Amino acid sequence: MKREIFKKLDEVTPKHAILATNSSTIVSSKLADVTSRPDKVCNVHFFNPALVMELVEVVQGPHTSDQTAQMSVEFVNSIHKLPVLLKKEISGFVANRILGKLMDEAVYLLENGYATHEDIDLVCTKALNHPIGPFALMDLTGIDVNYFVRMQRYQESGNESDKPAKLIQEKVERGELGRKSGKGFYTYS
Missing domain, CATH: 3.40.50.720 (NAD(P)-binding Rossmann-like Domain)
Structure with a gap:
């Protein structure tokens, strides 16, 4: 398009x-x-x-x-x-490549029961001084956007580790896309 x-x-x-x-x-x-x-x-x-x-x-x-x-x-x-x-192209540029690694780790910690998404967001905002936590950010930009970005990266690299996390895929399949659908990691009215 x-x-x-x-x-x-x-x-x-x-x-x-x-x-x-x-x-x-x-x-x-x-x-x-x-x-x-x-x-x-x-x-x-x-x-x-x-x-x-x-x-x-x-x-x-x-x-x-x-x-x-x-x-x-x-x-x-x-x-x-x-x-x-x-001065040189790379998919994701600088900020989103770094942010992607942070989001990967946040999803890993959630999927493996180390902390809730609320607590992970709180750690990022209060300990790392980020303006918004990774789960609130995914809800803002769209969980499907995260999914499609990861799928494109996987298609380009063929590297299994570039695929979207299972948790992200499940949310997309359920239509839990974040703010735009009213539910993601958080619920919106």
């Missing part, structure tokens, strides 16, 4: 326009070839909630020009956010 959108954007936007994707899983090199301007395609990754979170990852793919990367960084600065420029 993103490839179709980028192809259409290439046709309807001025040729000098930069085409940026917010995804941290779908790197821009998977989209650039459907445009006539791959040098003007990059990732500009905002974090949830975008109006609150200060940091934005700008990712320069192998096709992205230095000028496009620099203009994207300047754009992020102009909207009073803090840009970080990654």
Whole structure:
């Protein structure tokens, strides 16, 4: 779907326009070839909630020009956010790759009965000073999003450890997707 959108954007936007994707899983090199301007395609990754979170990852793919990367960084600065420029693509970028490992460990601790999801979230917010715990974050962004990201990573790597955890798969199968469905790890009204 993103490839179709980028192809259409290439046709309807001025040729000098930069085409940026917010995804941290779908790197821009998977989209650039459907445009006539791959040098003007990059990732500009905002974090949830975008109006609150200060940091934005700008990712320069192998096709992205230095000028496009620099203009994207300047754009992020102009909207009073803090840009970080990654000069090389990797699925998940920096923050979500680190966060993914934290979420894996949180799910492991829950699945194996070491602590409740509430207590794990509390440890992350009060001991690690995170603004939100991993289970509350999965509920916010969508447990299905976590599932699909893990499935894509597994399809790319073939590594069994990249598959979604059984607990995550079960929640998706039950339709417990977090805030958007009214139930995830927590219940919402």
